[in-house]
Amino acid sequence: MTDKMTTTAGAPISDNQNSLTAGERGPVLMQDWQLVEKLAHQNRERIPERVVHAKGWGAHGTLTITHDITQYTKASVFAQVGKKIEMMARFSTVAGETGAADAERDVRGFALKFYTDEGNWDLVGNNTPVFFVRDPLKFPDFIHTQKRHPKTNLRSPTAMWDFWSLSPESLHQVTILFSDRGLPQTVRHMNGYGSHTYSFINAAGERFWVKFHFKTLQGHKHWTNGEAAEVVGRTRESTQEDLFGAIERGEFPRWRLQVQVMPELDAEKTWYNPFDLTKVWPHADYPPIDVGILELNRNADNYFAEIEQVAFSPSNIVPGIGFSPDKMLQARIFSYADAHRYRLGTHYEALPVNAPKVPVHNYHKDGAMRFFPPGTNPDAYYEPNSFGGPKQDDKFREPPLKLSGDADRYDRRKGNDDYQQPGDLFRLFTPEQKERLFGNLAAAMQGVPIEIVNRQLVHFYRADPEYGFGVARKLGLATEGLAAAAE
Numbered sequence: 001m002t003d004k005m006t007t008t009a010g011a012p013i014s015d016n017q018n019s020l021t022a023g024e025r026g027p028v029l030m031q032d033w034q035l036v037e038k039l040a041h042q043n044r045e046r047i048p049e050r051v052v053h054a055k056g057w058g059a060h061g062t063l064t065i066t067h068d069i070t071q072y073t074k075a076s077v078f079a080q081v082g083k084k085i086e087m088m089a090r091f092s093t094v095a096g097e098t099g100a101a102d103a104e105r106d107v108r109g110f111a112l113k114f115y116t117d118e119g120n121w122d123l124v125g126n127n128t129p130v131f132f133v134r135d136p137l138k139f140p141d142f143i144h145t146q147k148r149h150p151k152t153n154l155r156s157p158t159a160m161w162d163f164w165s166l167s168p169e170s171l172h173q174v175t176i177l178f179s180d181r182g183l184p185q186t187v188r189h190m191n192g193y194g195s196h197t198y199s200f201i202n203a204a205g206e207r208f209w210v211k212f213h214f215k216t217l218q219g220h221k222h223w224t225n226g227e228a229a230e231v232v233g234r235t236r237e238s239t240q241e242d243l244f245g246a247i248e249r250g251e252f253p254r255w256r257l258q259v260q261v262m263p264e265l266d267a268e269k270t271w272y273n274p275f276d277l278t279k280v281w282p283h284a285d286y287p288p289i290d291v292g293i294l295e296l297n298r299n300a301d302n303y304f305a306e307i308e309q310v311a312f313s314p315s316n317i318v319p320g321i322g323f324s325p326d327k328m329l330q331a332r333i334f335s336y337a338d339a340h341r342y343r344l345g346t347h348y349e350a351l352p353v354n355a356p357k358v359p360v361h362n363y364h365k366d367g368a369m370r371f372f373p374p375g376t377n378p379d380a381y382y383e384p385n386s387f388g389g390p391k392q393d394d395k396f397r398e399p400p401l402k403l404s405g406d407a408d409r410y411d412r413r414k415g416n417d418d419y420q421q422p423g424d425l426f427r428l429f430t431p432e433q434k435e436r437l438f439g440n441l442a443a444a445m446q447g448v449p450i451e452i453v454n455r456q457l458v459h460f461y462r463a464d465p466e467y468g469f470g471v472a473r474k475l476g477l478a479t480e481g482l483a484a485a486a487e
């Protein structure tokens, strides 16, 4: 038997085909509440899109722990080998709007929410281990260069290269973005990275610095620019089709979770700042340790409810996993929950996809979406109280972190080598990969004023002279002056 159709207030509807009018040809009566409700709901079907990472694809899955890392962390997620944790993932491009084509050269978001038995742990990363900027004060400026120009309403290669050429710390990420890995065929065929340095705290109260890596078990697959143009001509939804289709067919994508672990005091010894998001930790110094297998195995029943309304935040950590002094991470701890309160509403964590799978007890009170019941005792709505309300527990306190230094605005460029690691990455590429990198960069620089191009070529040259010469050659520019300009 089919369900009875009702208004949102539950009253049965007798006619969903014809409006209520005064006479057969007459105007609509204002009392046609059913029509008013239908139109009003349609007017509210859209919510603001994410300010970045608006186009996305996601699914539900599990993380299965395969190796014991309890010597580094007491997080309940990792408590036993064989443990399975429910999770969900959302992947995205950064710059495009919600209707953007999928097969675009852009960083891919790799956001994960683990519903652990000590609350939700979110790891909101990308498919790259580094980022374009190292100071959060520069994040909105950077994003402005990726979005549309205020007058032309077009994306502006001039703005992008102006910013990048004035921000040498971006070179590592720029090199990845214009390499083969900058245009993955699908999200199944790329790695994910937590990118920032986080911390682990073990049962003895010892702190370690940690980086998270998710290595694709499907293998890496990329499009060239030419192939991507052909794909976009055929379908703008190539990633959605691929991910949704694979899961429907039972071909569940999997990634190997690995961590790099650094003892707390090593941070004072490395030649690079281990909290600098533009740097990787060399694997030779901190070898990846296997932890588990991430598998996506269930499509959302409703894209809007489960993928559009999912709200990830780096502030969502659990006992045994903590932050680090990374300046970018510090800003993100604030920014995401703020974005969600605007985009979704005050109590966005009450939405089923965001709700933890453990009881929630706090003293937040009213506001939009306050549809969940109060605690067991309605008199305990402030704290301290004499009515048995929820209480803090000292056992979850983190060990103190030693910090020092004068409060100041420190030059983010000083003492930071922006060229060594991009050069090392470039030197790993095969001759064919280098040629494609040069070609992708030259294509992206078309129409950019020559003084900006020259400024950027110097950065490529400083990373590796062959890198500078290669891009200049593809642009049809002379290479003689490059060495002198790079002095």
Ligand code: HEM
Residues within 6 Å of the ligand: 049, 050, 051, 052, 053, 056, 090, 091, 092, 108, 109, 110, 111, 124, 125, 126, 131, 135, 136, 139, 194, 195, 196, 277, 310, 311, 312, 328, 329, 331, 332, 335, 336, 339, 340, 343
């Ligand atoms: C989305 C801010 C850096 C990965 C967002 C959103 C904001 C934001 C406001 C939209 C959130 C929403 O409406 O749901 C920032 C700020 C940054 C920063 C202020 C630096 C200071 C980064 C970095 C990464 C990253 C370094 C990766 C390592 C993501 C991802 C999403 C996102 C994956 C989409 C999450 C989803 O699928 O819902 N960011 N971001 N962001 N950001 Fe960042």
